[in-house]
Amino acid sequence: MPDSQTTALATLCVHAGELTDAHGSPHTPIYTTTTFAFHSTQALLDVVEGRAAGSLYTRYGLNPTIQSLETKLAALEGAEAALAFGSGMAAEAATFLALGRDGIVCIGDAYGGTLELIGAQLPQLGLPTHLILGQELDRLDGLLAAGARLVFLETPSNPTLEIFDLAAIAARVHAHKALLVVDNTFASPVNQQPLALGADLVVHSATKYLGGHSDLTAGALMGSKALIEAVWPWRKNLGSTPAPETAALLARSLRSLVVRVQAQNAAALAIAEAMALHPRVKRVLYPGLPQHPGHALAARQMHGFGGMLALEIAGDGAAASQVADRLRLFALAPSLGGAESLVTQPSTTTHHGLPPEERARRGISDSLLRLSVGLEDPDDLIADLVQALG
Numbered sequence: 001m002p003d004s005q006t007t008a009l010a011t012l013c014v015h016a017g018e019l020t021d022a023h024g025s026p027h028t029p030i031y032t033t034t035t036f037a038f039h040s041t042q043a044l045l046d047v048v049e050g051r052a053a054g055s056l057y058t059r060y061g062l063n064p065t066i067q068s069l070e071t072k073l074a075a076l077e078g079a080e081a082a083l084a085f086g087s088g089m090a091a092e093a094a095t096f097l098a099l100g101r102d103g104i105v106c107i108g109d110a111y112g113g114t115l116e117l118i119g120a121q122l123p124q125l126g127l128p129t130h131l132i133l134g135q136e137l138d139r140l141d142g143l144l145a146a147g148a149r150l151v152f153l154e155t156p157s158n159p160t161l162e163i164f165d166l167a168a169i170a171a172r173v174h175a176h177k178a179l180l181v182v183d184n185t186f187a188s189p190v191n192q193q194p195l196a197l198g199a200d201l202v203v204h205s206a207t208k209y210l211g212g213h214s215d216l217t218a219g220a221l222m223g224s225k226a227l228i229e230a231v232w233p234w235r236k237n238l239g240s241t242p243a244p245e246t247a248a249l250l251a252r253s254l255r256s257l258v259v260r261v262q263a264q265n266a267a268a269l270a271i272a273e274a275m276a277l278h279p280r281v282k283r284v285l286y287p288g289l290p291q292h293p294g295h296a297l298a299a300r301q302m303h304g305f306g307g308m309l310a311l312e313i314a315g316d317g318a319a320a321s322q323v324a325d326r327l328r329l330f331a332l333a334p335s336l337g338g339a340e341s342l343v344t345q346p347s348t349t350t351h352h353g354l355p356p357e358e359r360a361r362r363g364i365s366d367s368l369l370r371l372s373v374g375l376e377d378p379d380d381l382i383a384d385l386v387q388a389l390g
């Protein structure tokens with residue numbers, strides 16, 4: 001196995017964690033097996049009691065295909081250990097239940113499911129939770145002093161691509177002996193490695209860039225061995241381990257992660273630059289543009305600016321809907337990170353449930369369109385946007 005401290009990310013994507021077999025398969029076979037046999041009771045007890053590594057039962061994640069994927073996932077974020085999950089929300093839920101019982105603070109405009117889980121569902125179990133926006137960061141220290149032990153954020157955030165200073169926030173969180181958990185779905189490990197900047201755990205919706213083809217649902221959690229071991233029993237008994245078939249499909253996709261994300265970075269920048277000059281576009285939100293408020297910070301803490309951007313269309317929400325409806329290559333769908341480009345209007349999808357004044361507080365105007373740039377030719381994508389803008 002390559003050493004993840006010294007080996008480049010593209011090499012780790014291909015080689016980390018891969019197992020061969022008696023036939024010489026160059027990558028890990030799919031073990032659909034649900035249970036594994038032992039040659040003696042002593043050998044079984046060694047695995048059950050944690051003295052020996054080994055396969056045991058697939059829901060526990062003790063399956064060679066799942067463990068091979070987890071070795072690769074850990075390597076990609078420079079982590080000691082990783083857990084694979086059946087979805088990004090499953091990874092978040094297990095993490096919050098295992099480590100968030102003393103209180104959770106969510107900073108900024110997180111994914112809708114995350115906001116619902118932290119804001120509405122976990123409080124039903126008695127977990128104290130707090131949602132604060134980027135402009136309310138001065139509340140963080142008080143909430144930590146009052147006992148919150150887990151801080152969660154996304155950077156770049158959805159959908160306004162707000163950038164948070166991971167090293168600075170990690171220092172504030174650690175001063176209170178709390179944990180910083182970063183949702184790195186938008187950036188992917190190609191563009192940003194939060195653990196190296198001081199985060200304690202990284203969570204991914206692997207459904208997005210890690211899977212990369214809009215054809216699998218999975219999640220991932222990476223961090224120290226101690227923290228991963230604390231979450232493991234929750235994954236086991238919530239039953240949120242991915243199927244071996246999905247684990248193998250995700251490992252397949254990860255082998256091409258670097259080339260995909262680098263192409264998406266380049267295309268998103270080209271689109272952002274072209275749209276910044278278009279008379280029907282009022283504002284382009286993309287951290288790669290010098291006029292973006294988070295540009296300098298993003299240039300410092302990211303290796304690339306990502307494949308996500310947002311356009312504020314001149315006119316009202318209906319005018320923006322019309323642009324979205326006229327697009328031919330960009331499909332109207334609320335996801336991201338796939339090979340095909342997607343467009344969503346947050347006021348009609350991801351943030352539809354919020355009252356208009358709450359959307360305004362978050363900087364989400366009705367005429368905002370969020371783009372997930374795929375792997376098509378960038379000039380074709382720009383031409384599609386230009387024809388749709390009319």
Ligand SMILES: *Cc1c(COP(=O)(O)O)cnc(C)c1O
Binds near residue numbers: 087158218219
């Ligand atoms: C999609 C998404 C999630 C949830 O992931 P699922 O795989 O759909 O459960 C979490 N965070 C972000 C940033 C996402 O985009």
